[in-house]
Amino acid sequence: MTNSTLARGVAQEIGAAASGRSRSRGAQVMRRLLRDRIGMTGIILVLLLIVMAVLAPVIAPHDPLATNLNETFRKVGSHGHLLGTDLYGRDMLSRVIWGARPSLMIGFVATCLALGLGVTLGVISGFYAGRIDSIIMRIVDVFLAFPYLLLAIVIVGALGPGLFNATLAVAITAIPFYVRLIRGMVLSFREEQFVEASRAIGASGYHLMRHAIFPNIVPYVIVAFSINVGYLILEAASLSFLGLGAQPPSPEWGAMLAENRNYLTLAPHTVIIPGVAIFIVIIGLNLFGDALRDAFDVRLREE
Amino acid sequence: MYLTWMLRRFVYLILVLLAATVVVFMMMHLAPGDPAQAMLGPMARGDALAQLRQQLGLNDPLYIQYLHWLEHTLRGDLGRSIRQQVPVSSLIFSQFKNTAILGSVSFVIAVVGGLALGFLAGLKRGSFFDRIIIVIASSGIAIPSFFLGLVLAYVFGIRLHVLPSNGMYSLQGGGGLLDLIKHLALPAITLAVGPIAVVARMTRSSTLEVLSQDYVRTARAKGLHERAVATRHIFKNALIPIIHLLGLQAGILLSATALVEVVFSWPGIGALMVNSILTRDLPVTQGSVLLIAAVYAIVSVFADFAHMVVDPRVHQS
Numbered sequence: 001m002t003n004s005t006l007a008r009g010v011a012q013e014i015g016a017a018a019s020g021r022s023r024s025r026g027a028q029v030m031r032r033l034l035r036d037r038i039g040m041t042g043i044i045l046v047l048l049l050i051v052m053a054v055l056a057p058v059i060a061p062h063d064p065l066a067t068n069l070n071e072t073f074r075k076v077g078s079h080g081h082l083l084g085t086d087l088y089g090r091d092m093l094s095r096v097i098w099g100a101r102p103s104l105m106i107g108f109v110a111t112c113l114a115l116g117l118g119v120t121l122g123v124i125s126g127f128y129a130g131r132i133d134s135i136i137m138r139i140v141d142v143f144l145a146f147p148y149l150l151l152a153i154v155i156v157g158a159l160g161p162g163l164f165n166a167t168l169a170v171a172i173t174a175i176p177f178y179v180r181l182i183r184g185m186v187l188s189f190r191e192e193q194f195v196e197a198s199r200a201i202g203a204s205g206y207h208l209m210r211h212a213i214f215p216n217i218v219p220y221v222i223v224a225f226s227i228n229v230g231y232l233i234l235e236a237a238s239l240s241f242l243g244l245g246a247q248p249p250s251p252e253w254g255a256m257l258a259e260n261r262n263y264l265t266l267a268p269h270t271v272i273i274p275g276v277a278i279f280i281v282i283i284g285l286n287l288f289g290d291a292l293r294d295a296f297d298v299r300l301r302e303e
Numbered sequence: 304m305y306l307t308w309m310l311r312r313f314v315y316l317i318l319v320l321l322a323a324t325v326v327v328f329m330m331m332h333l334a335p336g337d338p339a340q341a342m343l344g345p346m347a348r349g350d351a352l353a354q355l356r357q358q359l360g361l362n363d364p365l366y367i368q369y370l371h372w373l374e375h376t377l378r379g380d381l382g383r384s385i386r387q388q389v390p391v392s393s394l395i396f397s398q399f400k401n402t403a404i405l406g407s408v409s410f411v412i413a414v415v416g417g418l419a420l421g422f423l424a425g426l427k428r429g430s431f432f433d434r435i436i437i438v439i440a441s442s443g444i445a446i447p448s449f450f451l452g453l454v455l456a457y458v459f460g461i462r463l464h465v466l467p468s469n470g471m472y473s474l475q476g477g478g479g480l481l482d483l484i485k486h487l488a489l490p491a492i493t494l495a496v497g498p499i500a501v502v503a504r505m506t507r508s509s510t511l512e513v514l515s516q517d518y519v520r521t522a523r524a525k526g527l528h529e530r531a532v533a534t535r536h537i538f539k540n541a542l543i544p545i546i547h548l549l550g551l552q553a554g555i556l557l558s559a560t561a562l563v564e565v566v567f568s569w570p571g572i573g574a575l576m577v578n579s580i581l582t583r584d585l586p587v588t589q590g591s592v593l594l595i596a597a598v599y600a601i602v603s604v605f606a607d608f609a610h611m612v613v614d615p616r617v618h619q620s
Contacts, residue, residue, distance in 0.1 A: 023478045107545050142322040147558035154326065157580040157588050158333035234447055238562055241449045254447075261453055261566070265461050275450035283445035 032295040039291020045284030049277075053100035061093050062091035064098040064251045073267040085269045086256075087263055090249075091166020096273050099251035104281065106167045106245070106252075107233030115225055116231070123217075125179060126186025126210050126254045132162035137183070140176045148173045152235055156244045161251070166245035170236050174228060181224055219296040226292050229283035237278050316604050323596040324376060327589050328369050331359075334405065376593070382586035386579075391590040395572055399594055401471060402571035404483075406560055409491040410553055413498035418545070420499070421506025422530065422538060428511060436503060444498025448559055452493040452566035459489060469568050490567040494560060498552040505548050509541040516540070543614050549559070550606015554599045 033039060052059065061082075070090035076084045077090075083092035095227040143151060153168035156162075189195060190213070198212045239245035240254030248259045253274040260270035339355040340347060360368050375381070383390035424436035460468030467486050472478055492539060514537060522532045561573025568574075572591050579587035 022584055079371065079422040142326065143318045145600055146326070146597055147554050147556075149561065149597070150592065151547060151577065153558075153580065154330060154592050155559070157576075157592070158330040161580070230445070234445075237447060238449065241447075241562065243581055244577070254449075257450060257453065264453060264457050268457050271450075271457070272455050275447065275453065278447050278450060279442075279445055280551050282447075283441060286441060286445055 003276045018105050029295045033291055034231025036291040036294065038287050039294075042284040042289075042291065045280055046288060049100050049104065049281055049284070052097055053104050056098045056101060058252065060091075060092040060094040060097040064090065064095040065249055066090060066280050069074060073263070073270075076269050083273055084267070084269050085276050086260060087268065092270060092273050095251040095256060096253070096277050098258060099274065099277065101271050102163060102246050102250060102252040103233065103254070103278070105239060106163065106170065106236040107229050107281075110171040110232045110236065111229040112175035113167075114228070115178055115221065117171075118175045119217075119221060121175070122179040122182025123209055123213065126183040127190065127213065128206065129187075133183075136179065140179050142177045143172070148231075149235060149238060152239055153242075153244065156239060161244040161247065163246045163250070166236055166239045170239070174232055175233065177228065178224065182217060183219065185220055186213055189216055196278055206289050219298050223289065223293045223296055223298055226285065227289035230289065233285070234278070234282055305611075308559075309608070312604055312607060316600055317389055319326065319600050320597055323600070325369070327593045327596070328372055328500040330589060330592055331590070332365070334611065376382065381590040381593075384579075384584055384587045386582050386584045386587075391586045395590045395594050398570060398572040398575045398591075399598075401562070401569060402557075402560055402573060403489065404488055405564070405569055405571060406553075408487055409494040409560075410498070410556055412491060412495040413502060413552065413556070414549060417499040417502025418542075420508050421503035422510055422541065425507040425510025425514065426533060427536070427542070428514075433507075434508065439463060440500040440504045440507075443496050443532065446496065447562075448493055448497055449562045449566050451496055451565055452490065454491055455489050456566065471570055490563050490569050493566070494556060496562045497559065497580060498556060501552060502545065503547065506541060506545055509544050510537060513537050513540045515584055546613050547606055550609065552602060554603050555604065557595055557599055557602070 007057050061080075064104055068085070071081070071085050071089040072087060074081050074085040074089075076082070078084055081091050081093065083096065085091055085221055086095070115298055119134055125133045146154060150167070151173045152169040155172055156165050159165040159168070195208060198208055203212070237252075237254030237257075240252050241258045244257060246252030246255045256274040260267070260274075264271055313367070339352045339359065339361060341357060343351060351458070356362060360371055362372075379392050383389065384394055385392055386392065409489055419440075420436050424433045427433050456468035459466045466488050467473065470485050472482050473486075518531065518534055522536045527535075558573070559570060562573040563569065563576055564574035565577060572595060576588060576591035578593070579585075579591065
């Protein structure tokens with residue numbers, strides 16, 4: 001065995017041991033999670049909505065974009081339209097089912113983008129410290145000079161409204177959160193003995209980051225992700241509501257609210273249905289996120 | 304100690320504001336295509352484009368353009384609105400006043416409501432009241448403010464006819480403080496619900512933390528009246544970690560106000576900013592973003608300062 005593979009192997013072992021990343025830890029977290037009834041309710045709500053998004057073509061009774069001017073503003077429970085129809089006679093049930101696609105997609109894609117970039121930058125920043133660290137952190141400071149929603153509005157204001165630009169904008173606003181969180185973790189782990197030990201036997205920077213430090217921050221990343229995704233879905237829906245995200249006739253829930261709010265007097269159900277949909281996703285994700293945090297027994301510095 | 308801290312924080316504030324001007328300046332150049340074209344729309348004629356390009360100094364190198372722009376901005380000259388043909392500065396300051404009214408009333412509601420609910424829930428841990436507060440707090444965080452606003456507008460404005468849900472003053476026979484308060488009620492409550500939930504949650508957990516401290520047991524052991532223990536020992540100490548959170552919430556409120564302003568047609572700077580993006584009125588967008596960011600930065604400094612005053616350990620780290 002060469003020296004570097006030995007170092008890698010040891011770094012791997014030590015990192016895994018220090019993070020408690022053994023089968024028993026995973027099982028323990030899972031057991032705690034399953035016992036948390038509120039958290040399980042949350043994840044079931046979210047899973048139902050995801051299934052709804054995936055199976056939209058199968059379960060939606062009508063085409064979400066098909067207009068029928070003979071059947072406008074039908075009430076909830078009317079024949080053939082379980083949740084009624086909107087201004088153009090479009091079936092509300094079908095729209096809300098199809099709407100799960102853009103509404104959830106934008107949040108998950110944005111969170112993944114932010115997570116990927118944020119964790120990478122955070123690990124580099126915390127691990128190398130020095131000049132790279134200060135450059136990254138100064139950039140982060142600039143982004144933090146704007147409140148989340150304002151920053152998203154600024155980016156969309158520059159790039160122009162639309163679903164893609166809104167996703168990008170929402171993702172960018174979340175990057176500083178991950179960078180600061182992960183950097184803080186890495187800084188504290190850097191001084192731990194197991195990292196010192198790996199370094200002492202000659203593990204390279206990459207191997208230290210990949211095998212000794214990264215496994216230890218995984219629980220925090222999972223919890224941060226689950227809590228963050230709800231916020232980003234809300235932020236994306238807000239942008240769409242303002243006319244800066246998904247555009248009508250897309251059945252994205254925020255855009256639906258914006259489209260129907262002028263007919264609040266005539267047809268309140270066209271506003272309430274997409275609003276409740278957004279509320280269910282976010283509360284489901286929040287409850288699940290809280291349960292995950294308790295199960296992993298981690299505390300996020302940024303909270 | 305305070306003085307050096309304040310000096311450092313002030314320098315930092317200036318740097319943040321400068322960074323914000325760079326970001327806002329870059330907005331114009333990040334936009335795909337020619338900024339002059341973007342501002343005037345696809346129908347613009349060649350000579351109008353050339354004139355605007357000259358006026359904006361788009362033919363100069365980027366840093367020269369930035370310095371020119373910064374110089375004008377520092378003098379309070381933010382250009383003219385393309386759509387409304389008035390100076391941006393007068394437009395944003397008059398709208399900002401309305402946002403400040405809405406925001407500050409909302410903030411007071413959030414602070415009083417959040418602290419009271421969270422503190423009482425913490426004191427009566429596990430009780431029915433406590434559970435209700437937890438449910439309200441979790442829902443308050445999850446409900447989109449624009450949706451809540453529409454629901455309140457429907458219930459109180461359209462169905463019950465008790466409160467107006469549109470604008471700042473009545474169109475006929477309007478004006479006066481009472482009219483303003485009536486118009487403020489729904490948007491201010493809508494805007495306050497999110498922060499109330501966050502503050503109540505944090506206050507509750509902070510109260511629980513304090514409750515388990517030795518000095519609380521000591522205060523009780525020496526025979527202090529329970530109310531005195533609650534106010535003098537528990538509430539005061541529970542407040543320390545909240546102070547900073549309140550500052551953050553004030554900043555967040557400042558951007559969340561855009562949503563509520565749009566829902567209730569409140570003539571504030573958030574609604575102006577969103578509208579300027581939709582109508583591609585870039586000078587107005589830049590001006591309003593800059594003003595909001597500046598106020599946000601100043602509010603954050605105040606929040607940090609308040610935090611340091613109540614907890615001097617902060618400035619050491």
